[in-house]
Amino acid sequence: MIERNIENYAIELKGISKKFGSVVANNSIDLDIKYGEILALLGENGSGKTTLMNMLSGIYYPDGGTITVAGKDVTISSPNDAINLGIGMIHQHFKLVEAFNAVDNIVLGTKGKYQKPKVLKEKISEISNKFGLEIDSDKEVYNMSVSEKQTIEIMKVLYRGAKILILDEPTAVLTPQETEKLFRILRKMKEQGSAIIIITHKLNEVMEISDRVAILRKGNLIDTVKTCCTDENKLTELMVGRPVSLKIKRPETDNKKTILKVVDLSVVGEDGREALKNINFKLKRGEILGVAGIAGSGQKELCESIAGLMKIKHGAVLCNKENIIGKTPDEIIDLGISMSFVPEDRLGMGLVSSMGMVENVMLKSYKKNKGFFIDKNPARKLSEQLVKKLEIVTRNVDMPVRMMSGGNVQKVLLGREIESNPNVLITAYPVRGLDINSSYLIYDLLNEQKQKGVAVLFIGEDLDVLLEISDRIMVLCHGEVKGIVDAKNTTKEEIGLMMAGRSMEGADDDE
Template identity: 40%
Template sequence: MSTTDPVPQRGEPVVELAGITKRFPGVVANSDVNLTVRAGEVHALCGENGAGKSTLMKILYGMQQPDEGTITINGEQVRLRNPQDAIRAGIGMVHQHFMLADNLTVRENVLLGAENLHGIGKAASRRIAELEERTGLRADQNLLVERLGVADRQRVEIVKVLYRGARIIILDEPTAVLVPQEVDALFETVRDMQEQGFTFLFISHKLDEVRAIADTVTVIRRGATVGTADPKRISSRELAEMMVGSELPSPETRESTVTERDVLRVRDLKLAAEDSERAVLDDISFTVHAGEILGIAGVEGNGQTELVETIMGMRKATSGAIELVTEDGDRNLTRLGTLARREAGIGYIAEDRTRHGLLLNQPLWVNRVLGYQTRRPVAKGPLIDRAGAREDTSRIVEQFDVRTPGIEVLAGALSGGNQQKLVVGRELSGAPVLLIASHPTRGVDVGAQALIWEQIRTARADGLAVLLISADLDELIGLSDTIRVMLRGRLVAEADPRTVTPQELGSAMTGASTDGTGEGDGS
């Protein structure tokens, strides 16, 4: 099979997975999965975390081999031993976490590893320009990827797979970090490419979006195919029931538990870029009260990550103050290290759990210890209490529905959603006075979402202060008591979650409008 084979006619099967089974020690990831994708359609694959979607896509992209079953591409049975085989078969994959080198240009990222296709000269530049126009990417080829917004980075990834000849494109959680306007633009690109004969496999947990873009939906539950549906004839609630056996959860919280007691005070916080005097954070001031969820909205790259890392002591503020108010009084955290801040009472759900939240090559009970190695129940004095850590990990696994064969399993063997539930359970188990929750449900299914939302709501009702950063605007609006909008390192507006719409919030996030949000003064 090669990319020079005749293009199949619309409606003809281009991908047929039959009886796909994949076993790992202690778990069957896929069990007799069947899937047929037809030329020119957007075929959505839905299922809760751990249902087997990622494993199935890794098999189709040649990253893993099935124990049983067959793969047929364009009518020909194939064996995809690695991603190169999949690329030669016309399959491309745009991963949820972009596989781009920030210190290279758009052109260099596209050409990397594909220099033999069109060379590295004018022919390559012309081909990239054609694909940029096709995908709506308007960035200069010589622009560093680090200077692109998240939506354009995604388009660079699509250009990369098209440059390698893909006609079948896997989009893994493609809208996870996009604001509504960017989602609309992506869908427009997908529909335009459909008209040109491209086929898409669309992996998502956002069921309303699935119903908006997909022609067909296949649902997988616990490793097996549940069924295939027409998204135009099925509701999001019905899809959720197929996925997890329950109705679609909502993040909505309307009963107020906000008190007048300050917990976190951030005053006049500034952070200069490492390579210049440019302000990454500029005069940031806000207060989070006990029993309050303060949401921070912003397009990725506008300073949210730097704000969180500065509060956690992972970056050193240029000026300003960070204070935590506890029963023992006010404590200035500005010059303290990360461990001291955590010991003072801050729980931290990191934006990237694989980099800052977990040790993937260590068992679950070891990951329970991270950040709490000086406190009970996982420590006795200066020593780790292994028995206590194991016992508390078992409690978290049960309370937070972490689906695992046991606590000795490596964290990297869990699905993304179960990894996230472990992190949330650990951070809420340390009796924090403040929880910094950065994208707490990114990439998790509706069942895991519902559990995480409920745990955060319960902790808030018990007096926990929460600083919530999320790209999911429904989550921000549903959970938050107050929303502040962040743009180019400044807090530019405040929104009332009881009245603001996702579209109004998205406009404020892009600087297009503050209508419906109210002007903010950054204080």
């Protein structure tokens, strides 16, 4: 190429910077993407991926630098500007009206004259055929699976004529099979000349789908590499800044005795639907039982019913042969059952965001000392120990935890649960949104507990991780256990099929 054909570039970013207060989220970033190309944006949490993309979609406004779209300098000061420029973003959390059907959701907010549903449907099916999307126009959103909802989101931006698509961690909520389907759509769009930016931190997906990879670290663009000329280890090194071993340990333990037994557990969720249907499983000392499933398959309800936070429809949870159903959360904590649930917003349950570490650490134990007054000294000592042991970054132990980064917040949460010397440790999404280093630290902590003889129930998102760390994996789908398999002898595909609803032979026997 002798002369650069400017028309070829969908987006060119030059010197884009963005600060939040004193935090530099993006530091003078130069990045470009052509039409007919898939660019993966890779980086650890807090590296500035989402901020950068939010500036393209008009949610944030850059402090400095220029954005060029299709060869023209532009100002994107609102999401509307972005749509007018043909930029569409698909967020991690869907923004759909649950009670509306597919067509209504797709056309919602578009300008122009009223058109008959029939005309709209034709228009939509024309676009669907072009890109290979499967859409049931009349289906209401609340009846849709996560994958279907995502397709609607993609359709929404295509309908608005977007030629540039940004997807923020689109595969986080999908089964492996659904991910394949999404990738087929993306490839088709690429063939049709769309420019696609995909934010992710799953390396295998980066290798599979992208043409080029841009790596961000601490707000700086470290490098842009061709996918064909790199591998997962090199990408990790670029992302973290030094070589990292990606192997998760699975230590062997003996004397596995059943400590928790769940029998025919059924729970009605907040929406009135049965969230758990006749769940049966056993949890043993010295093992990690992984729980796989698409988001919203009953994981939250499972945690909460064991912790005594939910009303049980029927069934029993036996801890050392004592039924804990009907006990208060307080009494269950005293039995040594500890639950740490990391919700999407990380702080929702388990921690009080405006309080410091000291006050959060004593959340479950403040009643232990007698009298009317509270004694913060043991909690203060423990906090200081945790800071050292888990390398928690905080100005001091009284700094509100909401000012900590996500990883540190999760360390506080898990650290507190572990320090309570539990018999059963239930942990949901403990590495949600964490960078590689912190994730491995958490895996080590869980393994350490397992070796101490604690029974660990690990509810996870990333199948690769579950396969490596768990001893057994239980798969949930629509509140039912689809099977419990030995993690050493199963495959990702098998688990994927179970996540989508196929039942398998169980491995839940007494040894």
